[in-house]
Amino acid sequence: MFEALFPNVVLDKAWDQTLETLYMTGVSLAFVFVFGLILGLLLFLTSKGSLWDNKWVRWLNWITSSFVNIFRAIPFVLLIVILIPFTTKLMGSMIGASAALPALVIGTAPFYARMVEIGLREIDKGVIEAAKAMGANSFTIIYKVLIPESLPSIVSGLTVTAIALVGSTAIAGIIGAGGLGNYAYTDGFSRGRTDVTIFATLAILVIVFAIQYIGDIITKRIDKR
């Protein structure tokens, strides 16, 4: 049955490519989570009328905001090309799954940062004020109020980001990073083997659905509102 539908798919190879896609998505997602969270917090905390608002942090807000806007605006295909010198220096090569990581992280973290910022803005100002009235310092407010109270947004934003990352790995794959995108393009499209392209597409769909499913379950479980 399988061989009739996908005559050119070699399962071992397809599996390796799937793992590579998962590797790129997983590792870059971890970095995106950390950098995005920091950037998102920075955007929120330095914004007008927020916790750290004063003349001195306004420029910090301006810098963060500009950085986020610029890197979010550059199309991912171009970002990979622009970052080639940086990537070669950092990873020692510009080919392979690991070489895709810097571009994936830099291209996606700003996107996630904005989602974190939106989540933080949804927190009731009164709750932050209550924490201040109790004598909490900024650090306590960040990790005991801001992050827990926006956790459902942080997680659902991460789900959306992860799915966007899977898409980006496919693009990176075409340029030489490996994974299912690369598999679909080189083994499938380039050699006229439509079945390989379709198989790779289905594999990506399964990954995306799985991410969404897991993300929804976690979001639902932590949301006590």
Place this chain on the structure above:
Amino acid sequence: MIIIENVKKIFQTKTGNLTAVDDVNLKINEGEIFGVIGYSGAGKSTLIRMLNGLEKPTSGKLEVSGKDIASIQGKELRHARQKIGMIFQHFNLLWSRTVAENIAFPLEIAKVSKFERQERVQELIQLVGLEGKENAYPSQLSGGQKQRVGIARALANNPTVLLCDEATSALDPETTDSILELLLGINKKLGLTIVLITHEMHVIRKICQRVAVMEDGKVVESGDVLEVFKNPQTPITKKFVGQGTEQQDTKETMNQLLKKYPSGKVVKLTFVGDTAEQPIIQSLLQNVQLTVNILHGNISQTQNGSYGTLLLHLDGTEESIDEAIQYLNQQRVGIEVVNNV
């Protein structure tokens, strides 16, 4: 003890300067329940928020339990805040934490050990009557229960002062009363000073010993609740007092009554303190020959005693009516002949 001296707060807005609090002077004694009443926009919220440094005064002096709240900052201010509890109109609980965890939050801030925290949380849950709700999330609680969590949380670090920012304004009348009783009980049990702001005279009447009336950023009247009730000076206070005794509803009724009883006189008696509990009407009838018709009566309890009004229609000869008014005048009740309202 809270001292507010010449405190001013000016907000800079796009349309110009807005004076929210204008030269306020108040002294709030230790262990008393002090109420600030005013309509929204009167500056009372800004005033109470200055007491824990959430707002800084533009000028003036603010002292809370010996600490100069207006000028301290950083660590010193955070430490002072741990001893000033605050509860809010919309409770401001963390939805991500259970009841017990919400109450434990200020203890975590004060770096109390886990064991002591658990013990203290249990005590507080009992104090506010939330046994069995320890592991519930705020979304599973009613408004009154949420405010109880808010109160427990505010009391966690044994504060000397409790600030109530419209704490009952989002609650229904029955729940309001139960929360007020809880506050009164806490005040008596723990002896802590309570400063509350509200727009409801009912709240002031029920638990406050002293009151300040605010309008346009200024304190227009202040004093013992009973005194202010008995003898309101400014129009806004009269309005609030009317609200407290539902007098306004009876204005129309009084006009009707005046029409209905063209002969004799309609008098309004005001009782304060223990005179409210004496059988004045009976003794009046024993002393003077006339008919007395009770048109409307009302009595309210305040923390300093009761306060009541009574509308009577006196009918008889001119002399007997004069005699009756004279008699009532001797009885330490306020008397006022109602001609037209």
